[in-house]
Amino acid sequence: MSAEAGQASAEGVRLQKVMAAAGVASRRVSEELIGAGRVTVNGHVVTELGRRIDPVADRVTVDGSAVQLDPTRRYVMLNKPTGIVSTLRDEQGRPDLTRFTDRYEERLFNVGRLDSDTSGLLLLTNDGELAHVLAHPSFGVEKTYVALVGGRLAASALATLRSGVELADGVIAVDRVRVTGSRPGATLVEVTLHSGRNRVVRRMFDAVGHPVRELVRRRFGPLNLGPLGTGAMRDLTPKELGSVLTLARREGEEAHLARREGE
Structure with a gap:
């Protein structure tokens, strides 16, 4: 040395x-x-x-x-296409995320998951601490989706989504929901929630009688998909990275304080 x-x-x-x-x-x-x-x-x-x-x-x-002071850390936004499972090794041989992560020298992994039939924003990183905080259901990172659902969504269905829907794993309510457009026999809806439950958006709309036909995640925490094309990737901007790190540190510190108070 x-x-x-x-x-x-x-x-x-x-x-x-x-x-x-x-x-x-x-x-x-x-x-x-x-x-x-x-x-x-x-x-x-x-x-x-x-x-x-x-x-x-x-x-x-x-x-x-x-x-972020560690230059070895990498943070990449992916607009995941449908048909791709959110794993780096699929035992059933389905298309997985390795087709995107293999192009990087760093060993990247996904922060949370998107269903195979759901597209949109997925964060890839080699920062294990940040990934744990943002992906853990207890931290409840806010997520926004755009859904194309069957039928004309009535005001009563929107009210039920806001007040809470009874699912097999308990009652869940959205944070915000609004109709943004319509297509023949279908409605475009923007929905925001904190829950990390499996397929929760699809199950909620099923419960109110409007099954999801298409689903895209547009926002994850402070990150916005923007104009990033399907299957495209890019590094986070310094501003985006700062926002994500700030969120992860705040959530992690609050969890640490909560654990100490419970001791």
Whole structure:
């Protein structure tokens, strides 16, 4: 190990250097952000330019948005097509996610699942901690879907979805639901909910007598599918990554506090 590497390991790395390496801004601009009190380390505002941190252990935010200091982490948005199962190895030999993940050097895996017959936004990453938080049903990350359902959706069905539908695994209600259009014999509906239950959107519409014909997930937490084409992939933008990391850290910290209070 070189003397410089040993010093960095023992005393940490200058905050502005870490921020620049993470792609936040140039070192000069990073120094301006620090001096303006817009940067926190482990929840505390830092204004001194000589501050050294441990990029592995310390958590940095800029303007309240989390920064990923580990350059080996990757975060990719996929617009999953229908007919693809959300797994990296399907025992039945069905088309799986490896056709998308194999093009990356990193070993990516999916955050949560989408049914084979559901398309839309799926996050792929090699960040196990973030994946655990965002995919775990107890954290209830908000998701928005656009569904094409059979028949004309009446106001009474919308009211039932909002108040709660009795399913085999308990009552579930949507957070928001609205009709966005219609087709011959069908209705386009946008529905938002926190539940991570299996096939919950399809089961809810079945329960009110309007089976889902097509289903697309448009949003997952702070991420929006936007114009990304079916089967296309892209890395998250720095702003998107900051939003996802901030959400995951907040949810993880709240769960940790809840566990401590229950002890």
